[in-house]
Amino acid sequence: MAQFTVNTHRFDPYKAFKFRVKWEGRYVAGISKVSALKQSTEPIKHREGGDPSTQRIMPGTRSFEPITLERGVTHDTEFEDWSKLVYSTDGDASISLKNFRRDVIIELLNEQGQIAKVYNVFQCWVSEYTALPELDANGTSVAIESMVMQNTGWTRDLDFGEPTET
Numbered sequence: 001m002a003q004f005t006v007n008t009h010r011f012d013p014y015k016a017f018k019f020r021v022k023w024e025g026r027y028v029a030g031i032s033k034v035s036a037l038k039q040s041t042e043p044i045k046h047r048e049g050g051d052p053s054t055q056r057i058m059p060g061t062r063s064f065e066p067i068t069l070e071r072g073v074t075h076d077t078e079f080e081d082w083s084k085l086v087y088s089t090d091g092d093a094s095i096s097l098k099n100f101r102r103d104v105i106i107e108l109l110n111e112q113g114q115i116a117k118v119y120n121v122f123q124c125w126v127s128e129y130t131a132l133p134e135l136d137a138n139g140t141s142v143a144i145e146s147m148v149m150q151n152t153g154w155t156r157d158l159d160f161g162e163p164t165e166t
Contacts, residue, residue, distance in 0.1 A: 006162040014116050018109035021069065023102045023124075028078055030071040032144075034106060037119055037154055038065040066127065066148045067104075073132065073143040083129035083147060101125050104149065105157075114163035119156055124149040 004010040021028045042060035071079070084090075085100035104121040128148035135143070 004162060007165045010165065014108060014110060016108075018111065018113065020107045020109065022105040022107070028069075028071075029076055030074060031069055032072060033068075033070040035068040036065070037067065037106070037121070039063065039153070040065070062153075064151050064153045066150050067121065067124070068146055068148050070144050070146040073145050079126075079129060079145055079147045080131060083126040086126055104151075110163060110165065112163075112165060114165070115160050116163060117156060118160040119154050121149070121151050121154040123152040126150075 003013070019031075019034060021031050021034060039062060041062045044058045044060040046056045046058060047054065048056075069079070082100075082102070085096040087095065101123045102125070104124045106119045106121065107115050108117040108119075110116045126147050127150045128146075130144075130146045133144050
């Protein structure tokens with residue numbers, strides 16, 4: 001059975017290095033890493049009184065893991081501005097209870113830069129923001145800022161099917 005229905009010649013799965021992140025209708029510049037989209041369902045153990053040696057397991061509450069975004073430090077304030085909508089040093093009046101949640105779109109691209117899969121992540125808000133990493137005068141790494149987004153779930157956008165590769 002072919003793994004790809006449109007591009008039956010393709011054997012290799014998509015690579016994880018081409019992607020874009022979008023919120024409020026625009027792409028966010030410079031993102032170099034997105035953590036995994038992960039969901040889990042808590043197992044609930046149950047045992048009937050008449051059969052004490054057998055335990056049943058039922059699905060319980062579903063949860064969605066926080067998503068971490070990373071990018072090199074620049075003068076773009078997009079991460080910082082969003083994080084300030086939950087907490088601000090300017091006082092409680094600057095916290096936005098209306099605007100602190102955003103829907104986020106994560107696009108996985110194929111090697112040709114075509115959209116291969118799209119995931120919609122719902123009601124995200126910033127729970128952690130790192131403005132500047134640990135600095136090391138002996139190091140050679142890029143300064144990375146990051147943010148952790150809590151979310152209420154995600155779904156794959158089925159309107160985006162497998163692109164035709166050339």
